[in-house]
Structures are given as C-alpha cells and as structure tokens.
Amino acid sequence: MLILQRKAGESLLIGDQIKVTVVSVEAGGRVRLAIDAPRSMTILRSELRRAMDANQDAAREEASPMELLGLLTGGTDGAKR
Structure with a gap:
C-alpha cells in the first residue's frame, strides 16, 4: 500500500x-x-463493493439479512470472508 x-x-x-x-x-x-x-472504468466506494460481494455470496449460499445489513452499515458482525 x-x-x-x-x-x-x-x-x-x-x-x-x-x-x-x-x-x-x-x-x-x-x-x-x-x-x-x-467512463468505461467502474469506480465504487469500498463499502459498496463489499456489499456487492456479500450479495453475490448470499445468492450462492444462505446469508442472514442482518449479516448483509451489517456490511452496508459498516458493521463486521458475522461477515464471511
């Protein structure tokens, strides 16, 4: 870095x-x-990218709504990585 x-x-x-x-x-x-x-380059805030990744993970496997909400609000409760 x-x-x-x-x-x-x-x-x-x-x-x-x-x-x-x-x-x-x-x-x-x-x-x-x-x-x-x-314009062809995607620029995202890191918290939105984490939420997108979590959403894709949830589509592949079951994740609780609270887990997903925690990612959007900046919490780390139960975040899978």
Whole structure:
C-alpha cells in the first residue's frame, strides 16, 4: 500500500488515465476527492463493493439479512470472508 500526503488542490496520477485530486479537507478530517477517469472504468466506494460481494455470496449460499445489513452499515458482525 502506498501512502501519500496531498493538500487541497494537489493531485496524483494512477497510470496514464486516472487523476485523483484533493478538492478539500474539511473539519473532522473528511476529504473530498475528484476522480478523472475514463467512463468505461467502474469506480465504487469500498463499502459498496463489499456489499456487492456479500450479495453475490448470499445468492450462492444462505446469508442472514442482518449479516448483509451489517456490511452496508459498516458493521463486521458475522461477515464471511
């Protein structure tokens, strides 16, 4: 994992096609990012990707609704990996 420090207005490049710019850093540490990438590239928040994976797992095997809800709300109760 690469860890970088950037200030508001500064960017980083991923390959030749992706540019991530720090738009602002708000009180409480919340960071707003702008991502410039080809439209054909899927960009998801990690919690949505985990929920998608859990949904696919649930389609293959039985998972409780509370397990799936925990993934959406950020809980780790009973999360299968």
